[in-house]
């Protein structure tokens with residue numbers, strides 16, 4: 001799809017109250033909807049009025065350069081960081097006005113997960129299930145299933161503090177899945193994960209969507225987003241600069257090329273560090 005004018009919201013923001021009257025109740029609310037989400041840190045607008053609609057049943061990739069505001073936006077949208085302005089809803093439930101309902105529908109893998117890492121992996125996933133109200137036996141059964149599917153069975157009794165970075169990511173994903181949410185929000189779920197596990201997670205996410213779920217994930221790996229996701233949004237400097245079905249956003253190019261074009265990557269040599277050349281010593 002075409003790139004909105006710089007600073008423009010996607011989809012175009014409409015004042016329903018003034019122009020359209022109150023929005024009619026929908027029987028099929030989007031899986032996630034952001035309206036005017038904004039956050040400023042120390043005078044820096046990390047997220048600047050972002051509107052986004054995530055259709056139910058989509059596998060939605062969120063991409064953008066380092067510091068673009070992806071984690072900040074996802075944190076606001078999942079109830080981890082209060083927005084300065086704007087709203088976020090999950091399947092029609094406002095995340096900040098009705099947090100218990102919205103959070104019950106969501107499974108979240110935040111960036112830099114802070115886990116109860118003095119528990120074993122099995123205990124942690126079971127505990128996450130209990131926090132979501134699952135009976136003890138069911139939580140334990142699902143924890144066993146998730147450890148198996150994510151290749152963590154052998155490490156199930158090991159303390160999470162002793163897990164590698166990739167194992168920690170996978171146990172965080174297991175915690176996000178244990179209550180069978182309708183929407184998964186995953187901040188860089190493939191970071192530090194080995195290729196075999198990565199393939200397993202791709203399959204798991206596809207099956208989750210085939211079973212009626214929706215996934216929102218952030219990633220820096222364009223090939224992964226291009227092959228896995230149905231939709232993509234590009235954030236740059238806190239603003240949404242493109243969004244839509246992957247084929248529309250990439251517009252005949254690879255997503256990588258389109259991304260570089262959209263965010264305005266510099267071309268050619270950096271020309272900046274001549275002292276790095278071996279020949280200079």
Ligand SMILES: Nc1ncnc2c1ncn2[C@@H]1O[C@H](COP(=O)(O)OP(=O)(O)OP(=O)(O)O)[C@@H](O)[C@H]1O
Pocket residue numbers: 041042044046064065066067068069070071072073
């Ligand atoms: N707690 C904070 N205090 C101050 N500034 C922050 C804080 N969190 C984020 N920022 C700033 O907000 C901006 C957006 O950061 P954010 O982590 O959301 O970006 P990102 O797109 O997730 O980046 P990356 O791809 O590197 O993970 C950056 O300029 C960052 O320095």
